Amino acid sequence: MARKIKYTRKDLKSPDEFISTLGRATLWLKDNRTPVLAALAAVIFAAGGILGTRAYFRWQEAKASRDLWPRMSRAQEIFLSPATADREKLDDLEKFLAAHVNAHPKTGVGGLRAVLPRKHRFSPREVRPERRAVPCGHRQR
Numbered sequence: 152m153a154r155k156i157k158y159t160r161k162d163l164k165s166p167d168e169f170i171s172t173l174g175r176a177t178l179w180l181k182d183n184r185t186p187v188l189a190a191l192a193a194v195i196f197a198a199g200g201i202l203g204t205r206a207y208f209r210w211q212e213a214k215a216s217r218d219l220w221p222r223m224s225r226a227q228e229i230f231l232s233p234a235t236a237d238r239e240k241l242d243d244l245e246k247f248l249a250a251h252v253n254a255h256p257k258t259g260v261g262g263l264r265a266v267l268p269r270k271h272r273f274s275p276r277e278v279r280p281e282r283r284a285v286p287c288g289h290r291q292r
Contacts, residue, residue: 215255
């Protein structure tokens with residue numbers, strides 16, 4: 152059988168004491184203030200480092216693209232009119248692309264590395280007239 156707890160009039164008039172989860176957490180935080188602040192600072196520092204690194208890599212990618220595309224636009228003009236392309240322009244383009252890929256190896260522009268080892272891949276070859284009219288991605292048979 153359950154034991155009766157006797158309350159006095161003084162106990163009944165005193166304020167109620169509820170120990171809630173929030174109260175326990177607050178007491179624990181007061182007792183362990185220094186380790187909690189150190190852990191919180193470490194988490195904030197790690198999150199800042201991760202976000203800063205991601206922002207840096209995005210900046211590098213944007214910088215590489217910003218430097219590349221004006222030159223690629225001029226190169227497109229050369230490729231669209233092979234009659235104006237001379238060996239000097241093509242060599243200049245190839246040197247620029249090689250230097251650009253070496254300057255930005257870990258960006259999307261670095262994907263040009265697969266194209267560059269082939270010497271004079273960008274040089275206009277003797278193209279048959281029927282092949283010039285073929286749109287990109289479609290072969291004429």
